[in-house]
Amino acid sequence: MILSLLILFGCGYKWVGLSPGMREISLGPIEGIQEEPGFSSTLREAIREEFQSRGIRVIEEARFCLQGRIEGIRLKTISYDRSAYTKQYRVLVTVDMKLLEDRRTKWQGKLSSSEVLTLSGDAVLDESKKEKILGDIAKDLAEELYLRLATEASSRRGSQ
Numbered sequence: 001m002i003l004s005l006l007i008l009f010g011c012g013y014k015w016v017g018l019s020p021g022m023r024e025i026s027l028g029p030i031e032g033i034q035e036e037p038g039f040s041s042t043l044r045e046a047i048r049e050e051f052q053s054r055g056i057r058v059i060e061e062a063r064f065c066l067q068g069r070i071e072g073i074r075l076k077t078i079s080y081d082r083s084a085y086t087k088q089y090r091v092l093v094t095v096d097m098k099l100l101e102d103r104r105t106k107w108q109g110k111l112s113s114s115e116v117l118t119l120s121g122d123a124v125l126d127e128s129k130k131e132k133i134l135g136d137i138a139k140d141l142a143e144e145l146y147l148r149l150a151t152e153a154s155s156r157r158g159s160q
Contacts, residue, residue, distance in 0.1 A: 024057045028067030028100070036073050036134065043070070043095070043138045050142035064106075066145075068097035071110070073134070075125075078116065089117045091130070093137045097145055107152055113140040 027047060032040030047066060048058045071094040079088040092114040099107040115133045120126060 022056065022064050024059050024062040025051060025064045025066055026059055026062040028065045030067060030095075031069040033070050033073065036070075038131075039073065039093075039134055039138070040070060042135055043068075043141060046135070046138035046142040047145060050139070050146050054146060063102055065100045065103075066097065067100065068095050070095050075117070087119055089119075089125075091115050091117050091133050091137065093134070093141065095141060099149060107149060109148055111141050111144050111148070113137045113144065 027044055030040045030044050030047075032038075051058055072092075074092045075089040076092065077086045077088070078090050079086075081087045092112060094110060094112040096110050097108070098105055115137055117125075117129060117133050
């Protein structure tokens with residue numbers, strides 16, 4: 001994450017935060033997928049916490065609204081043990097998010113994040129470990145969403 005910020009600042013971005021009028025947002029629907037129905041609420045909560053920690057109020061109705069769709073959650077085997085059982089998965093989540101201003105799309109982008117899930121000795125996928133990893137990924141996506149919106153606002157102000 002720190003490396004990402006250094007790269008952004010090295011490319012001429014200045015940290016100025018979101019649009020001056022964006023002090024409040026509402027969270028619209030984040031469509032989930034059948035395989036992980038609870039992830040959409042995990043992602044919504046992570047976005048709420050991220051934006052509130054940055055001083056932006058999350059309320060029911062606001063001029064700005066975030067909504068999205070979870071494109072997919074994939075588990076890809078990245079290593080095996082000696083018995084050819086999966087030892088590690090890469091868990092990859094991709095989402096498509098939109099920022100609406102007065103119901104018109106102001107910004108849209110795809111975000112993705114991944115984490116490595118290492119299985120215990122019995123090579124059985126532990127659902128609680130998977131849920132923790134998905135929670136960590138949701139927090140990463142929420143932070144990336146905030147940073148993308150902030151840099152977009154910054155670059156737009158710089159070109160005016």
